[in-house]
Amino acid sequence: MPEKSEYISRINAMIAETVDRLLPDEGGTVSAENLRESMTKLTRDAFAMGEDYGINGLMTTEQAAEKLGISVKSLRAVIVKKCHPYGIGRQVTGNNT
Numbered sequence: 353m354p355e356k357s358e359y360i361s362r363i364n365a366m367i368a369e370t371v372d373r374l375l376p377d378e379g380g381t382v383s384a385e386n387l388r389e390s391m392t393k394l395t396r397d398a399f400a401m402g403e404d405y406g407i408n409g410l411m412t413t414e415q416a417a418e419k420l421g422i423s424v425k426s427l428r429a430v431i432v433k434k435c436h437p438y439g440i441g442r443q444v445t446g447n448n449t
Contacts, residue, residue: 359405363398370394 370390374382411419417427 359401363401366394366397
């Protein structure tokens, strides 16, 4: 899983590329339409990277219990007590591979 700093570096590189494309001579003017299109694409790409980072950080109950140094049974009990009333921590149906 890439580290957070790697995602930030990739986004910073995208920003630099966008600026270089819009202002190749480090100056001049940019139309509102070109700026809007570029910012929309940049925002969409950065958001997708953020989603990717968040999803890659998810763990199974077994992985979380191991990381916390507690039993899976104990962690499941905490999940049920603290999270179940809010609908958090429920298993999603589907192929879990």
